[in-house]
Amino acid sequence: MKLQPAPPVDADARKQAVARVKAQKAAQQETMDDAWARVFATKLSDADRAKLQAVKQAMDAGKLGRLPEKAGKRFSKAEAMALHKALIEMDREATLQELVANKPSNYHMVRNQRELDRMVALTLKEPVIGLDTETTGLDVYADVIVGISLTLPTADLHFYVPFGHTERTELDATAVLKTLAPIVISETVGKVLHNAKYDMHMFRRHGYELAGVVWDTQEAMQLLNENEPSMALKNLATKYLHEPSDTFSELFGKDAKFAEIPLDVATVYAAKDTHLTWRLYEFQRKHFAKIPSVQRYFESVEVPLLYAVLDMERNGFVIDLEFAKTYGTEMKARIDEEEVALVAEIGAGVTDFNINSPHQLKPALERITKRKLESTDAKKVLKPLSGEFPVIKRLLDYKADVKLYSTYISKLPELVHPKTGRLHTQFKQNGTVTGRFSSGGNGANLQNIPKSARKLFLAPEGYLIMGGDWSQQEVRALAHFTQEPTLLEAYATGRDIYASMASEVYGKPYEECGDGTFERKAMKVGVLSCMYGTGPATLAQQLGISKAEAELFIDDFFARLPKVKAWIEGNKKYAARHGFVWLDGEQRKRRLPDASGKTTGNWEQRGRTMRALRQATNAIIQGSSAIQTKVTLNALHKLCARKGWKLWATVHDEVLLLVPDTITDAEVDEFERVMLESYPFGDVPNKTDIELGRCWGEMKSRKEWFA
Structure with a gap:
């Protein structure tokens, strides 16, 4: 065989x-x-x-x-x-x-009106209480409250008031909320909550404004340790209170509904939530006492900010659904057409070529460029080649269009809430470790939204969108901290700092280095890169120059601004010595534990240490800028209440409001004053550029609008 x-x-x-x-x-x-x-x-x-x-x-x-x-x-x-x-x-x-068997003797369920009245009478004697809501879900525009828990620290009593459970009591939602209203709307009864904004949303959902919030243990922990891996109440209680606590899903199952939980069990769970929140509050106050400047900042800025953020979230965004449909159809057709053309050009001779597969794209591009490519990374690898190879430029444009379409144009209409008819995002006031805002949740991430997608956002009928940004917010902060004469003089005389420096570096008149010129753009990228410790290789890619030229740029930058260099080096030394840096006026800390590590030996540890040292300056600048934004938002929130305007959004260094379409130029002055005067960096004057429009993607300058 x-x-x-x-x-x-x-x-x-x-x-x-x-x-x-x-x-x-x-x-x-x-x-x-x-x-x-x-x-x-x-x-x-x-x-x-x-x-x-x-x-x-x-x-x-x-x-x-x-x-x-x-x-x-x-x-x-x-x-x-x-x-x-x-x-x-x-x-x-x-x-x-x-x-249930081990329920503490001071945990009580309120079953009837008599018990509810007694609890309210006791509560009104308390200067500060713990508070929490139990709900049918997490949708603050559609779900409802089924029970409310309260901790009365002076009386050492913890209550749960159920009124929307499957297992009924004598109470209903209307009776409970009406009876609790004197507490809920009281400014004199302070409230301590964990993730307070959620409960504020839920009370407003039922027609009541939760007043007197004095502490949010979730946001407070962001200031005590912004590196905390989890800000969930049960995880914090386990770690800091040494109180092992099961999460809701662990106790009841992933798909359980709180309204279906037996009342005896629900009482212990809900009462323990506010009890733990109160204990965490006491723990936090004890540690804040060691950093009183941070506590003052938290209570005067972060806590009031909860109300401003609440309003922004509930105002929501009107999305132009008709335009989205038309624009989306046109964009999809253009994307499909371009994909066919790119596949034919880049994948010539390859059967079933998939342009979205890095595994197939990389060898195809290597054939075209006749170079060995590290990867198909758009920013690091393809962008530097796009000037030399037009097909790569087209590929990058195609990928940008695909992302724009799939992430925004086709998706935003789907995120419009069926109950409110608007798109709602979640603004996280400490969404980053430096204290800057982030946004997202079930809504759009406005921090990354491209300008093309802004065309979908409209002002409601009878309103305009009015926006103001801080011109060169981070560089003005740098001028304040370093007291660099070159920077201070430019801002004192009202000259554009990037144009001024570009004029010197490129040897051109100041007037020829204005907004939109290559020289100013290059200087802006270079200044920010030098501030944040970007290496010459990365800067070379960003500016489209050689590494040697980038090294000369960095050397020249620091030679012209010696106080900036000294300040940056000082930040590194401080971080290495203390493991943290202070933000403006010791209002916040940015903890950088890796900064105090070794800069020799193990390469992984060395890398973490060097990265942390670079982050020191970034943290001070960005964190202090975040403080400016938050203080100003609080001031604008008060202005809106007085004028009948509405907070709409905050995106990076920009704040946007909804104002009546009858607004006058003189009224815009009030907005401008708040932007300029609420939080200056020392003697460095603020500058803001104001725009108005009916569509976020088609805003006009103040001068153009009133012309």
Whole structure:
């Protein structure tokens, strides 16, 4: 019989098979004690460590075994966390019974009007209380409150008032909210909450304004440790109060509805929430006492800001659905047409070429450029080549259009809320570690929204969008902190700092280096890059120059601005010595623990240290700019209340309002004064550019509008 040759073995398949065999052998040789030691040696949050300990104890006791599908494989953290979910399911009923059996004697359910009146009378005697709402879901425009919990610290009592549960009491929502109104709307009864904005939303959803919020333990923790891996109440309680606390999904299951939870269980859970919030509040105040300037900032800026952000979120955005449909259809046709053309040009000769596959795109581009490419990364690899190869420029434009269409043009109309008819985003006032805003949630991320997508945003009938930004916000902050004469003089005389520096560097008249010129644009990129420690290689890519030219640019920049260089070096030394830097006026800290590490030895540690040292200046500039934005937003919120205007959005260094379309030029002066005078950086004058329009994507300058 003639033997057939064996089929060729794929090299990758062979490597994978060998790796599997090695992993199986390692798993067989490793004891469970060794495996646990390995898992516990990894970087773990306190909450995860507690979960893993529970799983290990259950396995040691024979209560849990390994997952059948993982038998023969190396034990991992992922498997242990999956086992924790199984353990929770096993223990859930027993846990709930134990929860009720061990209910503290000062946890009370309010079942009827008499008990509710008694609780209200006690509450009105309290200067500050803990407060929380339990709801049917997380949609603050459609879901409703089913119960309210209160902690009365002076009386040492904790109440839960259920009124929307499947298991009924004598109370209903109307009666409860009407009876609680004197507390809810009272400025004299202070309220402490965790994630206060959510509860403020829910009370407004029912027609009541939650007044007197004095503390939000979630936002406060952002100032005490902005590097905290989780700001969830249960995780913070476990870590700082040493009070192991199961999350809602762990106790009741992922799909559970709070309204369906038995009232005896719900009472303990809800009362414990406000009790933990109060204890966390006391813990935070104790630590804030060590940094009184930060506490003053938190109470005077961050807490009032909750009300401004609440209004911005609820105002929402009118989306031009008809334009989105037309624009989207045209854009999709253009994208499809361009894709066909690019596939024909870039993938010539390749069957079934997929232009969106990096694996196929990279060799195709290497054939065109006749160069070995590191990757198909748009910013690092393709953009520097786009000037030399027109097809790469077209490819980048195509990718930008695809992202614009898929992320915004086709998606924004789908995000319009069916109940309000508007798109609502979530503004997170401490969305970054430096205290800057971020936005998103179930709505659009306005911080990254391209100008083309802004055409979809309209002012409501009878209103205009009015926006103001801080001209050169970060460089003005730099001038204040460094007291660099060149910067101070430019701002004192009203000269554009980028045009002034471009005039010197490029040897051109100031008038020829104005807005829109290459020289000014290059100087703006260069100044910001030098401020934040960008290396010559990256700067060269950004400016389209050689690395040697970028090095000369950086050297020249610091030679012209010696105080800037000295200040940046001083920031690095301070961060290395203390592990943090202060933001303007010691109002906030930016903690950089890696900055105090070694700059020699292990390359990974060295990299973290160098990165943290560079972040020191970035944190001071951006964090201080964020403070300016927030203080001004609070002032604008008051102006809006007085004028009948509305806060609309904040995006980077810009604030936008909705104003009547009958607004006068003199009234715009009031807006401008608030922008300029609410928070100057020392003696450095602010400057703002104001625009107005009915569509965010088609705004006009103040002068053009009133002309």
